[in-house]
Amino acid sequence: MPRLMDMGLDKLNGMLLEMANLSENAVAASIEAYGKGGKGTEVREWSRRLQTLHHQVSDLSMELIARFQPVASDLRFIKACFEISYGFYRFGRYALDIVEVLDIFGDLSKCDHKAVVETARNTQEMIRMSVDAFARRDVALARRIPKLDDAVDDSYRQNLRSVLDQKKDTRCTLSASLILRYLERISDHATYIGESVDYIVTGVEPSH
């Protein structure tokens, strides 16, 4: 017989899967807009929807705690929902930040896109891994996410140093720096989502 709390937990899970899908699409669309010169119009709507869902996840989590006093794996899942929901919401927010960089900097078609595109490939892989790890409660997959984070961090730092090279086009280096910074933050949140999946399944808290 299903427990009363299961309806709420299923709803939470569904909301997080919707957030996972939206946030993955938002980041992909923002990077495509950078590479192909688009506007990324839909990213704004998705980002707003992610913010709304994030608040709804928080409200429902609090309600489940107040009404059912969850323990053990139920409690760990709800606690992790706060972190995971925040992570997906931030994915959407950084995707919006990337689109706003494109608005402010204008045409970037003549810039070298290589660093951003390569870094975005890693970041999107991290997002996909964090989403799959959450959907399948796959601890082994969650634990592989941080390995990609180092490459994203290196790319971000390398680009920052290149900003100091006065011979390069400021518009290109600055826009790339900002976008790489957002990708670096997205990667960190993907790592945190992976840690939350680990916590749900094993009860082991992240060390930070």
Added chain:
Amino acid sequence: MLSGQLEIAHGIYTRDEALRNVSAGPKVEVRQLSAFYGKKQALYDIDLAIESNQVTAMIGPSGCGKSTLIRCLNRMHELVTDASVRGQVLLDGSNIYGESLDPVDVRRRIGMVFQKPNPFPNMSITDNVVAGLKLNGVRDRGRLEEAARRSLQRVYLWDEVKDELKRSGASLSGGQQQRLCIARALAIEPEVILMDEPCSALDPTATAKIEELITELKAQYTVVIVTHNMQQASRVADYTAFMYLGKLIEYDQTTTIFERPKEQLTERYITGKFG
């Protein structure tokens, strides 16, 4: 989520007091304890170390043996016809089932509070509190009154009843009656207090008062509580034991039991996925 710092957060103790109250080791050790009702076995080879000056909760479904276990801790189990016990229960290292310890003295050192408040109906509030002392031969009126006042103050009942101490104990509300029974248990200066579902007949306000009291009592006593209410165990207990079909399935710090239990059976029971 469960930080294990509620003792400090409650504001009952300062941090120094809380640290001072950290257990100095087991007060009661249960070793290979089995209990029987006639030929029917109710407990199977229980091993358990109950920490001094801590609250230990026993949880588990009806019939799992938790009440039988605490009745074995002060030799009340053997008062049931045909009941018997095998194994040891050590109180400060001495086996309470050994020949050197008198069962009456064991029950004085290990007091008990029951599910239903059971004040003696024909006795006044004061006489209820000091009934155990009188049975132990104390006759001095001044000493009895002082013991009654001190015990009633300790359970926060004094201010509510001090002007009508001659009233019948049975005339008090349910929550007051249960605190009266706790005062009666405290009056004989026990070292361990066993509580068998002490709040199951009480409303939420009275329950909250008993829970606050339990948390305070552990500064001076070792407390063992049987409860069906898992939220109550998580609120008041430092350690929690989960029992099933007469066996001890898991025993650990309450924070661990309720956040990351090691046994699947514990997980299923506390999350309500049982059966």
